[in-house]
Amino acid sequence: MMIDLKGKVALVTGAASAEGLGFAAALKMAGQGARLFLTDLNAEGVEARAADLRAAGHEAQAMGQDVTDEAAWAATIDAVVSAFGRIDILVNNAGIAVLKMMSEMTKADWDRQLRVNLDSVYLGCKAGLDQMRKQGGGGSIVNLSSIAGLVGVPGTAAYAASKGGVRLMTKAIALEAAREGIRVNSVHPGSIWTDMQKVAIADNKEQFDIIENAIPMGHLGQPEDIGAMVAFLASDDAKYITGAEFTVDGGMTAQ
Numbered sequence: 395m396m397i398d399l400k401g402k403v404a405l406v407t408g409a410a411s412a413e414g415l416g417f418a419a420a421l422k423m424a425g426q427g428a429r430l431f432l433t434d435l436n437a438e439g440v441e442a443r444a445a446d447l448r449a450a451g452h453e454a455q456a457m458g459q460d461v462t463d464e465a466a467w468a469a470t471i472d473a474v475v476s477a478f479g480r481i482d483i484l485v486n487n488a489g490i491a492v493l494k495m496m497s498e499m500t501k502a503d504w505d506r507q508l509r510v511n512l513d514s515v516y517l518g519c520k521a522g523l524d525q526m527r528k529q530g531g532g533g534s535i536v537n538l539s540s541i542a543g544l545v546g547v548p549g550t551a552a553y554a555a556s557k558g559g560v561r562l563m564t565k566a567i568a569l570e571a572a573r574e575g576i577r578v579n580s581v582h583p584g585s586i587w588t589d590m591q592k593v594a595i596a597d598n599k600e601q602f603d604i605i606e607n608a609i610p611m612g613h614l615g616q617p618e619d620i621g622a623m624v625a626f627l628a629s630d631d632a633k634y635i636t637g638a639e640f641t642v643d644g645g646m647t648a649q
């Protein structure tokens with residue numbers, strides 16, 4: 395059965411990369427009829443992605459946004475509402491991976507990781523929730539966590555703290571908003587082949603082999619695998635699902 399997002403307005407952060415998870419989610423939702431508003435620190439990139447969606451016959455707009463900046467969140471919500479009148483779906487996807495062993499990790503690394511991956515999701519949920527409440531309730535917020543927010547992985551102390559934080563913040567907010575029909579869930583990708591992975595394991599074939607061999611299905615996932623999960627959670631087919639966590643990891647955390 396096709397997921398139906400006809401007429402719904404979706405805001406997706408961190409959507410500038412054509413091969414990233416944000417754009418994959420946007421593309422999937424646009425294909426189901428949603429109107430898309432894309433943001434990213436990379437304003438030029440995200441404008442290009444919105445143009446890609448429009449060229450494919452979808453409704454899409456974009457603007458530059460730093461998700462760590464509270465004032466920028468207010469400006470973004472205003473821009474989405476003036477473009478499309480409302481926000482039904484918010485996908486907090488923007489993120490970075492500061493992967494360092496403890497001996498190498500500085501306090502500045504730690505702070506940057508938490509600011510970009512955790513503070514940003516707090517700010518996004520707060521701004522998104524306020525807007526959804528203003529509209530009279532209803533809506534779906536999907537937060538991108540990671541399997542590194544579920545199990546320990548060496549070299550991810552700060553990243554894991556950010557993603558573990560996203561996981562439980564998601565549940566707490568879901569409980570606050572449940573009676574208003576605003577659903578909040580987290581998605582936990584395993585290793586998906588995007589720029590983030592390419593940077594993390596660039597020029598390190600050995601590390602790539604270790605990662606690939608650890609995946610029960612034997613290969614990395616594709617951005618569309620995450621896009622499909624996000625689109626489902628965004629839709630009314632998921633109307634009884636809130637405060638829940640969904641791994642999309644080729645069996646990685648089943649071990």
Ligand SMILES: NC(=O)c1ccc[n+]([C@@H]2O[C@H](COP(=O)([O-])OP(=O)(O)OC[C@H]3O[C@@H](n4cnc5c(N)ncnc54)[C@H](O)[C@@H]3O)[C@@H](O)[C@H]2O)c1
Nearest residue numbers: 408414415435460461487488489540583585586588589590
């Ligand atoms: N790729 C994976 O294997 C994987 C696994 C688990 C979780 N994730 C999570 O999925 C999300 C998307 O990852 P991806 O692999 O598509 O990465 P990506 O690097 O391709 O995309 C992330 C985007 O976020 C943007 N961004 C970074 N800082 C920002 C800021 N301060 N404000 C606004 N935008 C900012 C970047 O410009 C980039 O376009 C991230 O939250 C990531 O942690 C990815």
